[in-house]
Amino acid sequence: MATAVESRPAAPAKGSSKGAGMSEGQKKTWWAVADLVVLLYALVPVLWILSLSFKTTDTITDGNFFPRSWTLDNYAQIFQIGLFTAALRNSIGIALISTVLAVVIGTMAAYAIARLDFPGKKVLVGVSLLIAMFPQISLVSPLFDIFRGIGIFDTWLGLILPYITFALPLAIYTLSAFFREIPWELEKAAKMDGATPLQAFRSVIVPLAAPGVFTTAILVFIFCWNDFLFAISLTSTSRSQTATVAIANFTGASQFAEPTGSIAAAAVLLTIPIIVFVLFFQRRIVAGLTSGAVKG
Amino acid sequence: MSIDSGALAASTTQQTEQQGGAHRKGKPALSEGKKAERRLGLLLCAPAAIIMVAVTAYPIVYAVWLSFQRYDLRFPADRAFAGFANYAAVLTSEYWWRAFLVTMIITIVSVAIEFVLGLALALVMHRTIVGRGLTRTVVLIPYGIVTVVAAFSWQFAWTPDKGYLAAMLPEGAAPLTGQVSAILLIILAEVWKTTPFMALLLMAGLALVPDDLLKAAQVDGAGPWQRLTRIILPMMKPAILVALLFRTLDAFRVFDNIYILTQGSNGTGSVSMLGYDNLFKAFNLGIGSAISVLIFIAVALIAFLFIKIFGAAAPGSDEGKR
Numbered sequence: 035m036a037t038a039v040e041s042r043p044a045a046p047a048k049g050s051s052k053g054a055g056m057s058e059g060q061k062k063t064w065w066a067v068a069d070l071v072v073l074l075y076a077l078v079p080v081l082w083i084l085s086l087s088f089k090t091t092d093t094i095t096d097g098n099f100f101p102r103s104w105t106l107d108n109y110a111q112i113f114q115i116g117l118f119t120a121a122l123r124n125s126i127g128i129a130l131i132s133t134v135l136a137v138v139i140g141t142m143a144a145y146a147i148a149r150l151d152f153p154g155k156k157v158l159v160g161v162s163l164l165i166a167m168f169p170q171i172s173l174v175s176p177l178f179d180i181f182r183g184i185g186i187f188d189t190w191l192g193l194i195l196p197y198i199t200f201a202l203p204l205a206i207y208t209l210s211a212f213f214r215e216i217p218w219e220l221e222k223a224a225k226m227d228g229a230t231p232l233q234a235f236r237s238v239i240v241p242l243a244a245p246g247v248f249t250t251a252i253l254v255f256i257f258c259w260n261d262f263l264f265a266i267s268l269t270s271t272s273r274s275q276t277a278t279v280a281i282a283n284f285t286g287a288s289q290f291a292e293p294t295g296s297i298a299a300a301a302v303l304l305t306i307p308i309i310v311f312v313l314f315f316q317r318r319i320v321a322g323l324t325s326g327a328v329k330g
Numbered sequence: 331m332s333i334d335s336g337a338l339a340a341s342t343t344q345q346t347e348q349q350g351g352a353h354r355k356g357k358p359a360l361s362e363g364k365k366a367e368r369r370l371g372l373l374l375c376a377p378a379a380i381i382m383v384a385v386t387a388y389p390i391v392y393a394v395w396l397s398f399q400r401y402d403l404r405f406p407a408d409r410a411f412a413g414f415a416n417y418a419a420v421l422t423s424e425y426w427w428r429a430f431l432v433t434m435i436i437t438i439v440s441v442a443i444e445f446v447l448g449l450a451l452a453l454v455m456h457r458t459i460v461g462r463g464l465t466r467t468v469v470l471i472p473y474g475i476v477t478v479v480a481a482f483s484w485q486f487a488w489t490p491d492k493g494y495l496a497a498m499l500p501e502g503a504a505p506l507t508g509q510v511s512a513i514l515l516i517i518l519a520e521v522w523k524t525t526p527f528m529a530l531l532l533m534a535g536l537a538l539v540p541d542d543l544l545k546a547a548q549v550d551g552a553g554p555w556q557r558l559t560r561i562i563l564p565m566m567k568p569a570i571l572v573a574l575l576f577r578t579l580d581a582f583r584v585f586d587n588i589y590i591l592t593q594g595s596n597g598t599g600s601v602s603m604l605g606y607d608n609l610f611k612a613f614n615l616g617i618g619s620a621i622s623v624l625i626f627i628a629v630a631l632i633a634f635l636f637i638k639i640f641g642a643a644a645p646g647s648d649e650g651k652r
Binding site: 061062065066068069072073075076077079080082083086094095097098099139140142143145146147150151152153154155158161162165166167168169170171172173174175176177178179180195196198199202203206256259260262263266267278281282294297298301304305308309311312313316319320323324325 | 364367368369370371372374375377378379381382383385386388389390392393396451454455457458459460461463464465466467468469470471472473474475476477478479480482483484486487491492493494496497522526527530531533534575576579582583585586589590601602605606609610615618619621622623625626628629633
């Protein structure tokens with residue numbers, strides 16, 4: 035957790051420097067308590083599902099927070115269900131393709147919004163705002179009918195299209211906020227120093243824009259990875275069913291098996307990419323979320 | 331900290347106007363360069379605009395058209411124009427009004443709790459002198475975690491004989507099967523998942539409050555509560571309104587948590603659940619579309635009222651115009 039450590043104060047509490055009100059040490063203790071509450075708040079539900087995933091079949095219903103006996107059977111089991119492996123593949127594929135497309139299309143639009151003067155800019159910003167507020171359930175009935183009509187119901191494309199659409203406002207807001215911070219004059223300066231436009235773009239603008247684009251990609255991926263409503267409405271077979279739907283439909287390896295362990299194990303697998311993003315890119319995610327939503 | 335407080339205050343249009351203003355004054359005939367810039371701008375925005383309109387505007391218009399038809403997927407041959415019959419059927423049905431009420435309760439209660447908790451969380455993340463990075467890292471876990479996963483965690487926790495939380499309840503209690511207790515648990519799951527997002531938005535607003543001002547107020551004898559209500563909250567107003575607007579509309583769409591926690595049984599279904607059930611359990615596209623259109627209208631109304639009453643300037647709009 036490298037990012038977490040560096041912003042901690044270097045020296046431990048200095049003991050009692052008695053003055054008016056709380057001493058420095060007391061203050062630190064109170065903040066530490068507050069931090070602990072936040073830590074428990076965020077982690078307990080996650081640790082619980084992790085704990086369930088390691089419980090054996092006969093202890094899974096014992097109601098203990100920590101497993102009394104440990105096993106990896108649950109993980110072995112879910113990979114024996116062909117349905118889940120297929121769903122995981124669908125989830126990863128669909129989320130990655132949607133992310134790439136949404137970020138490319140969003141980057142083009144955000145560049146135009148941040149840098150260029152053209153009619154219809156306000157309309158585009160307004161439209162993306164409306165889409166950000168759009169009730170997705172309202173699209174389920176018509177998209178179900180339209181997609182069946184044009185033959186993309188239960189395909190990757192049928193999910194990628196709505197994912198891109200609802201990721202675009204997020205991408206456009208976040209990216210245009212980042213792009214506005216870029217010192218674009220540097221590009222001109224590089225050209226004056228004899229760089230070709232392509233060189234100037236590649237060695238000056240790309241490195242400056244990359245962090246924003248990368249942050250946006252993470253946020254968009256999380257959004258696509260998370261979706262349940264479109265996935266459960268617009269798919270019907272393992273051809274395109276995503277992991278969130280597969281988990282919700284789990285009935286266990288055999289008809290009579292208790293699915294709790296399998297669900298927990300699958301849930302943990304779905305959480306791993308999120309944890310990785312959070313641990314390694316905490317700063318970027320926070321910056322992206324706040325800039326996108328507030329700077330607009 | 332990577333939040334630039336100066337830039338936070340300015341909205342899109344203000345900034346772009348500052349950049350483009352010099353050229354636009356007096357509006358002379360467009361130069362070649364200007365024309366090329368316009369063309370490039372439109373070209374770059376076209377894909378985003380086309381896909382957003384194609385996947386939302388067209389289907390919602392199509393939904394309006396479907397909602398005026400009798401269209402049951404089990405009897406496709408019976409498809410016929412039905413006027414407002416579908417709307418009449420929905421609006422006179424107790425299911426719709428119960429789902430609407432449940433949705434409103436979940437929305438209002440969870441957004442209210444989220445605001446208070448989110449503000450506390452934002453203050454902790456903004457002001458803590460120990461472990462700031464750590465708190466900011468862990469709160470992203472509820473934000474990022476898949477809603478279905480979190481919902482299962484809560485479901486197992488509250489299931490009698492299985493969950494650690496159910497184990498703390500008196501013998502025989504099954505909180506997920508009572509209407510009131512189940513709705514409370516749905517609210518809990520919503521609050522847990524989305525408070526961090528609210529907190530992050532509020533934290534961005536907190537960054538706008540100058541420390542000097544707070545110190546000056548403290549010197550003048552203002553207590554912590556006075557500083558919060560007289561200085562911090564008023565200065566954060568724009569950030570608060572944006573956060574509340576987005577979370578309210580998002581909460582109104584509640585679906586995943588209910589689907590996993592109760593499947594909408596025992597009168598815990600939201601309007602989104604109702605729309606889903608109508609399509610995939612009753613196979614009635616006409617009624618389902620009428621529900622879709624009604625939810626769309628409800629959301630539009632909420633957004634409109636929010637902006638009118640609170641004067642929330644939606645991000646990217648001109649101040650107060652929208």
